[in-house]
Amino acid sequence: MATLIDIHDLAKTYVRGRQKIEVLHNINLAVAAGEFLALMGPSGSGKTTLLNLIGGLDAPTAGSISVGGQRIDRLGGGALAKWRASTVGFVFQFYNLMPMLTAQRNVELPLLLTRLSSAQRRKNASIALQLVGLADRAGHKPGELSGGQQQRVAIARAIVSDPTLLVCDEPTGDLDRQSAAEVLGLLQQLNREHGKTVVVVTHDPKAAEYARQTLHLDKGTLVEQAAA
Amino acid sequence: MKYLPLIWAALFRRKTRTILTVLSIIAAFLLFGMLDAVRTSFDQAGKSANGAERLQTGSKLSFIQTLPQSLEAAIGRVPGVKAVAYANWFGGAYQDPHNQIFSFAVSPNYLDLYPEVEVGAAARKSFAETRTGVLVGAQLARKYHWKVGDKLPLQSTIFPNHDGSKNWSFDIVGIMRPRDTGGRMFGQIILMHWKYFDDSTPYNSGTVGWYVSRVADVNQSDRIAKAIDAISANSDHETRTQTEQAATANWIKQFADIGLIVGSIMGAVFFTLMLLAGNTMMQAVRERTSELAVLKTIGFSNRSVLLMVLAESVLLLLIGGLVGLGLATVLLPVVSAGSGGALNLPPVDAGSWLLGVALMLGIGVLVGTLPALRAMRLNIVDALAGR
Numbered sequence: 381m382a383t384l385i386d387i388h389d390l391a392k393t394y395v396r397g398r399q400k401i402e403v404l405h406n407i408n409l410a411v412a413a414g415e416f417l418a419l420m421g422p423s424g425s426g427k428t429t430l431l432n433l434i435g436g437l438d439a440p441t442a443g444s445i446s447v448g449g450q451r452i453d454r455l456g457g458g459a460l461a462k463w464r465a466s467t468v469g470f471v472f473q474f475y476n477l478m479p480m481l482t483a484q485r486n487v488e489l490p491l492l493l494t495r496l497s498s499a500q501r502r503k504n505a506s507i508a509l510q511l512v513g514l515a516d517r518a519g520h521k522p523g524e525l526s527g528g529q530q531q532r533v534a535i536a537r538a539i540v541s542d543p544t545l546l547v548c549d550e551p552t553g554d555l556d557r558q559s560a561a562e563v564l565g566l567l568q569q570l571n572r573e574h575g576k577t578v579v580v581v582t583h584d585p586k587a588a589e590y591a592r593q594t595l596h597l598d599k600g601t602l603v604e605q606a607a608a
Numbered sequence: 609m610k611y612l613p614l615i616w617a618a619l620f621r622r623k624t625r626t627i628l629t630v631l632s633i634i635a636a637f638l639l640f641g642m643l644d645a646v647r648t649s650f651d652q653a654g655k656s657a658n659g660a661e662r663l664q665t666g667s668k669l670s671f672i673q674t675l676p677q678s679l680e681a682a683i684g685r686v687p688g689v690k691a692v693a694y695a696n697w698f699g700g701a702y703q704d705p706h707n708q709i710f711s712f713a714v715s716p717n718y719l720d721l722y723p724e725v726e727v728g729a730a731a732r733k734s735f736a737e738t739r740t741g742v743l744v745g746a747q748l749a750r751k752y753h754w755k756v757g758d759k760l761p762l763q764s765t766i767f768p769n770h771d772g773s774k775n776w777s778f779d780i781v782g783i784m785r786p787r788d789t790g791g792r793m794f795g796q797i798i799l800m801h802w803k804y805f806d807d808s809t810p811y812n813s814g815t816v817g818w819y820v821s822r823v824a825d826v827n828q829s830d831r832i833a834k835a836i837d838a839i840s841a842n843s844d845h846e847t848r849t850q851t852e853q854a855a856t857a858n859w860i861k862q863f864a865d866i867g868l869i870v871g872s873i874m875g876a877v878f879f880t881l882m883l884l885a886g887n888t889m890m891q892a893v894r895e896r897t898s899e900l901a902v903l904k905t906i907g908f909s910n911r912s913v914l915l916m917v918l919a920e921s922v923l924l925l926l927i928g929g930l931v932g933l934g935l936a937t938v939l940l941p942v943v944s945a946g947s948g949g950a951l952n953l954p955p956v957d958a959g960s961w962l963l964g965v966a967l968m969l970g971i972g973v974l975v976g977t978l979p980a981l982r983a984m985r986l987n988i989v990d991a992l993a994g995r
Binding site: 432435437438457458461462464465466470472476478479480481485489490492493498537 | 610611613614617618620621898899901902903904905906907908909910911988989992
């Protein structure tokens, strides 16, 4: 399969006051299109930082990141925002839904950046909600949904604009075992049936079992690679 | 427009806080509507098409100094003057010293210079023939339930009668009705005969308070005013002649600078409002740090986030401001009517609406700028990590 994510000699250093913290160094990684990759490692190992760099939320200090042939480390703020809108879907540990909007409106949010009509946006959001099994909860606000349901709404929001890549930061970290299994099953389904490339950061080895490939990070370096 | 539901939802995320802020904005703009009507009312005094043709000549020293009646003929001879009338301040109170009524002793031809006032032919005739006759404004008549034929006792605040008391008795012979907004003042005043006034009070011996001249050509007003003032130059009764509008404005300023008072009150109100609305917006953005970071994550640009927060702030001001100014528009006629003529406030006009909307937009942008910049500069990674 063709490579979707291509990372070379990646490094990321944060400056906190007078202190320089080297979070990632010498990362080389290639992720094939259609891959389901789990990034594991202890706290502070740099998993989320790597995920943020892959998702275009942060810029590397050195090295290069290409996604679908596009050097995203060279994109400016506005271009990067456009790229994220069209290419990446994000799923967070705490769902990060808008509490004052219904599930339907939350899912429609990324579509506001497109030229779709209001009716088309509604239709696409309904399809996404149907895909995650929450069509009957479209009119509910996040506070009226369980954790697992909220995370499924977040997944619907992530896939509604049909991105190539899904990046998920501890998507099951705040869920009970059964809800976690449902969410991971959904991500697996999106990967297998809809061809989405999925990169998941997780602490949970059980969650990592859903991935086809697992990579371990320690102290900012990739230390181990295991294929499922 | 597609962002409106998102902006609206963000605005009412904390309903109680937003509603309280909106109520403050409503109160501020209600006050603005009312006070601007007061300012406009004073500003418009003396401004009319007929008023433009009239010049007022008073003492150069003070408006309480009188002028000799002999000036009437001299002014009438100034080229360009079509007619001259004169008047004195009387200043009456009805029943209670608190019921102050603007009343003037005027020359027989006084109303000829004011075509904006409607007085029936019978009333004019009766006024001319009745020494103690008075014409009363329609609003006053309505307020005090006066009608033609009534005896009207008035107490002068300054001038004693021939018996030494300040009690005067008049006969109501007609009602004055303004024909247009220019004549609005006549709905609330009383006119009496200068001759009766002059004969009755020992305080006035053939002097008048001011002269009113109608000019043939308004473009000649400056020249005519100078010519009138030249008549009394170097005398003990030097005059100052001005357009009716300037004279009215000067007269009002002797009491108070209404524009300054209204401006100062509104300045204080809007300054407080800015602090209040600014605080609301700042809190609203601070609370939504992670939500704004999510918007940026899914592809909203820094500029869109900045504009959305600004739009939220402007919307907050527009909701409260439009309701407040709308209330003022509805309430002003009610207050005017309810005062029985004591308050004669004009309705909120297009000028006030334009100024009001400009203030809403301006304050909205001003109070939204700081939180909008904060939202725009938000670092996604830090915001998502709760830093």
